Amino acid sequence: QSALTQPASVSGSxxxxxxxxxxxxxxxxxxxxxxxxxxxxxxxxxxxIIYDVSNRPSGVSNRFSGSKSGNTASLTISGLxxxxxxxxxxxxxxxxxxxxxGGGTKVTVL
Amino acid sequence: QVQLQESGPxxxxxxxxLSLTCSVSGxxxxxxxxxxxxxxxxxxxxxxxxxxxxxxTNYNPSLKSRVSISIDKSKSQFSLNxxxxxxxxxxxxYCARDRxxxxxxxxxxxxxxxxxxxxxx
Numbered sequence: 001q002s003a004l005t006q007p008a009s010v011s012g013s014x015x016x017x018x019x020x021x022x023x024x025x026x027x028x029x030x031x032x033x034x035x036x037x038x039x040x041x042x043x044x045x046x047x048x049i050i051y052d053v054s055n056r057p058s059g060v061s062n063r064f065s066g067s068k069s070g071n072t073a074s075l076t077i078s079g080l081x082x083x084x085x086x087x088x089x090x091x092x093x094x095x096x097x098x099x100x101x102g103g104g105t106k107v108t109v110l
Numbered sequence: 111q112v113q114l115q116e117s118g119p120x121x122x123x124x125x126x127x128l129s130l131t132c133s134v135s136g137x138x139x140x141x142x143x144x145x146x147x148x149x150x151x152x153x154x155x156x157x158x159x160x161x162x163x164x165x166x167t168n169y170n171p172s173l174k175s176r177v178s179i180s181i182d183k184s185k186s187q188f189s190l191n192x193x194x195x196x197x198x199x200x201x202x203x204y205c206a207r208d209r210x211x212x213x214x215x216x217x218x219x220x221x222x223x224x225x226x227x228x229x230x231x
Binding site: 001003032034036038045046047048051052057089091093096097098099100101102103104 | 153154155156157168169170171172204210214215216217218219221222223224
């Protein structure tokens, strides 16, 4: 059970859109639609922002959207804002009711 | 709203057992899966395992031989034991509720604030 692969860093200017990829295998990302995304600001606990590939919990901005194609899930942040600067983690259900996280992506707002 | 709070020693000696407790307030402990997740300083998240309110458990295969999670419904608490710790177990340890309906999995919300556990002699 290896960690999902995310780019170490992604950056963009305010107002732009960025996309973070999360690549796994057919045993996790490709095999299930139980993909979640979390946002983590420095020194804080992660915050739940996407579930089941593309759904947003109540209260999460619609600037966050998720998708999946094959073994790769993606998180897109549109209209980038200063407060979006944080670490982002994907997670996926894996076999036998276990979970695997991505390695995390640091988003920098230029 | 539901709140989670981790507690336990911040320093554990190598080869000893790390023991943490998560206290749940503001909501029921029944009908949910309760999880432990850790994060070495400056690194990514690692799922440790969960316990269902009924007592059934499931663990990360890479930690399974050293981990146990238990629950005390009367106190609205669940606990983590990790045996034979080494410096590699130094991390922030978070507890989190999986609030997914049973048609889905692993919606971690809320999380506790996290507790740093350092393994050192």
